[in-house]
Amino acid sequence: MSQNTAKKFGDNMKKIRLEKGMSQGDICRALDLDRAYISNVENGKQNLTISTMEKVASALGVSVGDLTK
Secondary structure (H helix, E strand, O other), X not given: OOHHHHHHHHHXXXXXXXXXXXXXXXXXXXHOOOHHHHHHHHOOOOOOOHHHHHHHHHHHOOOHHHHHO
C-alpha cells in the first residue's frame, strides 16, 4: 500500500466513521485493535493487510472499495 493509498484509505475511514457517529473507540472494540493503531490508520501512517481492510469495512458497514476510492 503506497503512502498515498494509505492516506486515502485513512481519510475515507475517518469520514465514514464520523458519518455513522462512531468513535475510534467503537472501531477499536469492534476490531479488537489498539486505539493508537486506528489513529495511525486514519492518519495514513499504518499499512493494512487485506484481511484487516475487510474487517474495517465490515465494522463500518461498507465495502473495501468505499474505503479506497
